[in-house]
Amino acid sequence: MSQEIENHSNLNPSTNEPFSSVMARRVSRRDIMRGGLSLAALGMLGGIGGLNMARAQESGAQKTPLTLAFESLRGARTDAVVVPEGYTAQVLVPWGTPLDQQGMAWNPEQEMTAEAQAHSVGMHHDGMHAFSLDEQNASRDFLLALNNEYIDQKALWAPRGGPTNADTGQRPADEVRTEINAHGVTIVRVRKHSDGTWSHVPGDAHNRRFTSATPMALAGPVAGSEYVSTPYSPDGTRTRGTNNNCANGYTPWGTYLTCEENWPEVFVNTGERHADDARLGLPAERGRYGWETAAGNASERDSEFARFDVTPRGDGPRDDYRNETRTFGYIVEIDPYDGQSQAVKRTAMGRFRHEGCWPGKLVAGEPVVFYSGHDSRNEYIYKFVSDAKWDPADANRPGEDYDRLAIGAKYMDRGTLYAARFDADGGGEWLPLTPEAKTPEGRTLASALGLDADDRAGVIVHTCSAADVMGATPMDRPEWGTVDPVSGEVYMTLTNNSDRTAENTEPTYTNGGDSIEAVPAGYATAPTDAANPRPRNEGGQVIRWRESAHSPTDFEWEIFVFGAAADDTVNLSGLTEANQFASPDGLWYDERGDGQGILWIQTDNGYAGVAEYTNNQVLAVVPSSVSRGNNDASVISADDQTQLKRFAIGPNDCEVTGIFATPDKTALFINIQHPGNWPADPAVAIQDATRTASGSVRPRAATVVIQKADGGQVGV
Secondary structure, three states: OOHHHOOOOOEOOOOOOOHHHHHHHHHHHHHHHHHHOOHHHHHHHOOHHHHHHHHHHHHHHHOOOOOOOOOOOOOOOOOOOEOOOOEEEEEEOOOOOEOOOOOOOOOOOOOOOHHHHHOEOOOOEEEEEEEEOOHHHOOOEEEEEEEEOOOOHHHHOHHHOOOOOOOOOOOOHHHHHHHHHHOEEEEEEEEEOOOOOEEEOOOOOOOEEEOOOOEEEEEOOOOOOHHHOOOOOOOOOEEEOOOOEEEEEEOOOOOEEEEEOOHHHHOEOOOOOOHHHHHHOOOOOOOOOOHHHHOOOOOOOOOOOHHHEOOOOOOOOOOOOOOHHHHOOOEEEEOOOOOOOOOEEEHHHOOOOEOOOEEOOOOOOOEEEEEEEEOOEEEOEEEEEEEEEOOHHHOOOOOOOOOHHHHHHHHHOOEEEEEEEEOOOOEEEEEEOOOOOEOOOOOEHHHHOOOOOOOHHHHHHOHHHHHHHHOOOOEEOEEEEEEOOOOOOEEEEEOOOOOEEOOOOOOEEEOOOOOOOOOOOEEEEEEOOOOOOOOOOOOOEEEEEEEOOOOOOEEEEEEEEEOEOOOOOOOOOOOOOOOOEOOEEEEEEEEEEOOEEEEEEEEOOOOHHHHOOOOOEEEEEOHHHOOOOOOOOOOOOHHHHHHOEEEEEOOOOOEEEEEEEOOOOOEEEEEEEOOOOOOOOOOOOOEEOOOOOOOOOOOOOEEEEEEEOOOOOOOO
8 A cells, every 4th residue: 555545544443452462472482482492393383484494404405595696775865766786777668658549648748638548557556467478588578467556646637737626626527537547457568679678569459458447347256246236237247447456466377466455535425334335444525536526527428427426325226326335345357468358356355455466375286375465554364265276277378368267267256265363372373254154252254244144245245344253363554465486485564553552551442433233343553562562563564474284274474574773772673774674565575496585575664764764665585594593573683684685775755566577587677656756757768767857857657677787687
């Protein structure tokens, strides 16, 4: 979630034990374990630190250790991207880049139109992934699938001095359509040239946009139910648009997963809200951009603006758009190879503010697993396990024409959704969110939620409340995740929690507004503890877990690294000026072979202790190079500081997000979101991202390609 649109009123109203107190008891247990358990005993217990050390001990003699071969950057606060010596950085497909002839050549003085925006790269790049067209050229010619999370109205409407009636009054229809078309997803073909530079391929048949108005299909348990019946789709099988897509995912069969996160804010309900909408923070006065105010314009077609006001006014859901919001909050699957295919919302994977969706370790004959986090304070981590077992014959075949979305239906429309409970002993349990699941009080989940006994669609619509009732552990804003495809270890960023209070402070509770049966009042604030001793927890952390080899619902967890300023009184990972960071956000495990890889960490920092030293950044660490020593709190400790390095720094005011490398590892792609005065020269086709503007420019989010000047692999 970008800080630019973070809503601090969004919080989990349950009373489940927060992760802060779980960590406190976990730290106490570590003190005991350090005193007498051997390495072998740690491995037997399933602890990740012990397993890592055991693997390193067993195989270290046979491996060449992976080493980061660059000097950690000093902090920087400039209007440019900073990379290590010997590296280059190029701007690629910034906002407004035309995808075809219906797009509009970029002119910083020209106003964007709805038609041109529908055929141009969207605004505020976020999660992304590459899809090869053929294996031979996979590292130099591929499809880039790119989320466009939200809009900066000031930059979008710069030629007219800003948006019309941004906060009050009726918005013009042409402005609303343009803003709707700036959201969503961009699919664009990109290519590397012989001189090492990159560009997109205008007019390629794969280039397309999915916006907040694009027709999409609903699939899974919720599809066809009364929960999603609307005037647009009375049978509940279709909807329009995907919105506020933050992080992303991909599938083994070659499709893109885009995740709807801060979608509630574009809607409004001035009357009685559904309990699930209230739980998710649906506005009650005006939508974030006031799109609903354009309703009734003479040019409006098929309630294109009216649908954003979900206030009940008719006799039922076919008479108004009260159910429109229930068609949002899902994982959306897109086939980037088929320019005519329709995107599908996979409802079985849960309905909440999805940050992203990452596939677990893939094993033939075993279920396909996906992990996701709900990015709000004190919300949950989820896992989806398919009913179908993985068949390698379903793996992606670039260059071949077949129905990838049918394969998606096989693995993603039927399965079990779980929420995570983290225990103080370092273990954890995945809690099933199914109608028949038994709550801690012994009732069925359906009964506890006031639903019919077999109402799986109802459980999905009320995913957050179901996790409350089952006893999942509230977390500090779960954001990006990533998986080591060899070990299966899962990493996830817990960005921060702005409502931590001092140690021994009594928790403050709230009823969260509207609620449904059996969902109790919960935390408005949570106290700090030994493992989170910082009031307001502005530093955040990265957590890591490993699934049990013996039980499909058990796992072992630990904190991998805590964010902090180097001079914080409580700097639990011993960070120094060379690698201090806060609010970890983007995350990617870059597998480099031989069971080793690089963990890349990106930040969206608002913590003054770090922000005064450096802009948002990209850090790198080789997880196999660090292991728990004498540190109580996290894997990375004061002994490991040379292993965690600052690799890149973004321009002023930006968030650094979205990340992947080409298969040959010679190019690393990142996104620069909401920069303040960057990139430097809109008139230059191939722009140097490290150059600063000579004056003020109309800022544009963009993808940046980082490469070694000598053409070698990035990072090593």
